Amino acid sequence: MRLRSIPGAVPRLLAAGLAGAPLAALAATPAFNGADTAWMLISTVLVLLMTVPGIMLFYSGMLRAKNGLSIIAHTIAATAVITVCWAMVGYSIAFTSGGTPYVGGLGRVFAEGLVGKGVGAHPSAPTIPESVFFLFQLSFAIITFALILGATAERMRMGITLVFAALWSVLIYAPVAHWIWHPTGWLAQMGHMDFAGGTVVHIASGVSGLAAAVVLGPRRGFGKEPMVPHNLLITVLGAGLLWAGWFGFNAGSAFEASTRAAGALLATQVAACAGAMLWGFCEFMRRGQWSVLGSMTGAIAGLIAVTPASGFVGVSGALAIGSIAGIVCFFAVVGFKSATGIDDSLDVFALHGVGGMVGTLLTPVFATAAVAPVTATVVTNGIGALAVMAYAGVGTWLLLRLIGLVVPLRVDAEEEKVGLDIAQHGEMLAPNA
Template structure:
């Protein structure tokens, strides 16, 4: 084991865990004050429920030997997970540290979905959906991409830090959830109901800061690849944020602070699968494509399709994750990371084929399973709140609390 690697991975794990509260603040600032607690609590709850699931069986089903679709039970209840390194995963750090790092990815993924169902999902129903979704969507897809013998990995697909596993699953699940729940009462795409732009920016700050752990930490060591992934992460986000502001200015007439924050997140999402495989120059291109693609996807969903994806989860994470996954297969280079593969730009047709097929299957699988889960949970308990509860706000009707004491 290497002490510097252990120290960095402890920090990276803490940084990624910080991203879930970041999601809570980011989403919480974009809803009316009557549902701020509810929106934030749906994300925070993932830290408990998904963390427990990860310990009981999630980690084992992703990272132990199984078949091409799902892992086995070698690490059930975290058995055989200790101080000694795992030769296959993080050979210079304790196995328990690798497991904890991966737990933070499992936790944030369903938390990302909550922004699409804000102000209208019952908390009890969400807890059940979150647990089932983590087991039935996140766990299998993570095994396909990162687990031993997963079919996407065997096919040659590359996903450095979660474009397929985290962002495409959560993004496309968010679109399905928003459609199945229906729009909020009085939904008007052109209205900005953000409770606090400052809270949005606090969340965006946590996310951008934490994303260095997300991407650079996926190098699994304090090494040059981690530094390089940090560089691609920063410049993709900076580029996407700038281009989004320009789009806002040209099309909307004014550059908005919330739009800039969303633009930065879109760039962070898109670079995630590519961070350790592409050049710094490619990261700039990915940032541009992500900003334009996600910006117009958000407008399409809300203004054209009239679908209430409350905080543009699908546009940022679904579309952004898809863009990043495909462009990884275009710009990846073994000159950057010999452990990767050459993308289409360097003659690597196999990588491009693998990532495209993997992305299409993940979209289809995520959409179908998410719809089934929502339907099944609806048979057990109501999923959507009543109109009167929605009007009163979910903070009081679901939790009996207010964000601020009004005197």
């Protein structure tokens, strides 16, 4: 827990004591910092905008027109069900004590104690109300699952997304968040360094997306017919919202309006631009062109990789991490599908899984004690990355296999041919789409 002096706290206590108020009771009340609280409220909105509408637009534009609305519908549905599950039990499992190093307790079931005048603070964020911490972490739970939907796009049924989102957020995401982001988690106690979600968010979603793509099988016509983006302008707009929202994602993970938050924001911008430049360079060397989609995807790769490191590195570290991610993720995206035959529709694993691994392993390499304590080595972070990969990958595979024993996971051949927009939602982007 970070302990900081709160300006004016002592004068307020003395004045209250002279007025007859019990000093002991006032001292037990958290002294929230208004600037920190305001910054975290803003950061929460920024992270939520990354999903609604950032991910929606980014993914929708890259799909065929007949499925452009379906990914939006699935994302809205997942956002709704995860919010309810987070309030009911997910937050408690992830961020309370009283459980084990692997899963939290039940002290915050149905968000108990988070509303009203008696709301306290979470140990990880002592200067803001715990209700704000709850909301900020909810926005992370939402976008982590939303990323997975890119791997199952154009073939998974809407009802399956609802059930999968509920089970995955509680059984996969919440325990992983506890391992790394709660002080009593087993990886936290080992010193695993993940400032804003390189392991918890990107490795977990990337590997889960890969497992989901394997279970569902490829789209009909995969590898035989073109499946090109229907509207890159929409994709670029979505990517721009992701880029802007990432400042709340990374800098907000400081849980305070401070120099560390400012440093994380700076590192985020530097890595994004380095990733965009190196991806574009690789693309130009490979085919003599520098595409708009490639530039934005490279920026996303840099943002993914710097996520775990943003609160631990300086500008030079961010530049190195973003550059390496731009190169590695470029070759992963270009070669993964052809090498494996796995139809990860929007390259969730090649971008988020690989980028998250790059950032997770490089965080201890470029972390500097001038920013924050360096508590891990490459080995430490590697153990955490492998543990999350195994748990999320196997867990996702089992969840979908079990759901598939009860109901079909994907739409039938005719619905897939017509497109999910019409077949599942009765809507279309354009009459001739």
